[in-house]
Amino acid sequence: MIREIGKELQAQLRLKGCPFTVVDREQHKTTSWGRQRIVVEHDDDVGDQFGTAVSQSVNPKRPHVLTIGAKLTVYAQSRNDGAMEFEHRRLAYQAVTACVCAMDKVAAERKNSWRPGKGRFITPDDLARSEKFGGAIYELSFTYDRGVPDLTWAGEAQPEATLGAGTVRHTTKVSLAHGPDDDDDPNTPPATAETACGA
Numbered sequence: 616m617i618r619e620i621g622k623e624l625q626a627q628l629r630l631k632g633c634p635f636t637v638v639d640r641e642q643h644k645t646t647s648w649g650r651q652r653i654v655v656e657h658d659d660d661v662g663d664q665f666g667t668a669v670s671q672s673v674n675p676k677r678p679h680v681l682t683i684g685a686k687l688t689v690y691a692q693s694r695n696d697g698a699m700e701f702e703h704r705r706l707a708y709q710a711v712t713a714c715v716c717a718m719d720k721v722a723a724e725r726k727n728s729w730r731p732g733k734g735r736f737i738t739p740d741d742l743a744r745s746e747k748f749g750g751a752i753y754e755l756s757f758t759y760d761r762g763v764p765d766l767t768w769a770g771e772a773q774p775e776a777t778l779g780a781g782t783v784r785h786t787t788k789v790s791l792a793h794g795p796d797d798d799d800d801p802n803t804p805p806a807t808a809e810t811a812c813g814a
Contacts, residue, residue: 616761617685620721621655624687627717628653635689635710651692651750653714658684658756668762675772677762685757687714688737692750703751704736711753722759732756 618639625637640656661684668677691707692698715731722729734755766772 616683616759617655617657620685620718620759623721623724624653624655624714624717627720628713631713631717633710633713635691650690652690653710654688654690656686656688658686660684661686661756665763675764675766677764679763680760681763683759683761685759687755687757689714689753689755690750691753700751703749704753707736707751707753711755714755718757725761727759727761729757729759732758 621637621639628635628637635651635653637653637655640654663684664682666680666682668680689707689710691703691710693702693706695702711734718729718731732755734753737752737754739752764772
């Protein structure tokens with residue numbers, strides 16, 4: 616799911632004119648300034664958490680909610696000649712702000728929820744001894760909720776049946792009268808009650 620979220624995040628950022636490219640956890644070791652990018656990945660240090668669903672009124676049923684621990688990392692480099700640290704950081708904040716707003720739309724379109732968490736600037740190992748700020752790296756942790764569907768191994772939901780016309784009949788009667796019941800039985804509607812719905 617994180618891969619799909621990354622693709623949808625990229626689409627939303629493009630609509631805003633954001634030049635950053637969103638990528639998955641990189642398969643090969645990449646230097647920090649190999650390219651300006653946003654990396655979206657699972658946060659293995661945080662992990663996931665399962666909880667009970669609020670509603671189960673859909674098919675397939677979703678008896679639980681999976682809260683995925685994830686993070687996005689922004690690798691930003693100001694294009695200004697001789698850019699200072701604050702210029703790189705300013706660009707990183709701009710990209711993070713765009714990501715937060717875009718993720719709101721991604722989650723809303725998926726009918727899921729997400730929560731941004733702690734954010735911070737980090738210094739990766741390959742820059743630990745660098746004397747010059749070649750850019751800024753900002754890491755934002757977040758969680759993303761998705762329902763856990765009850766499916767067969769092949770991905771099928773429970774079979775559904777359609778009720779035919781006239782197979783369900785009911786009558787509801789209500790009364791606005793503020794007096795004694797006309798038959799002295801509180802478990803039956805008064806004879807003067809009106810049909811509110813049903814047939």
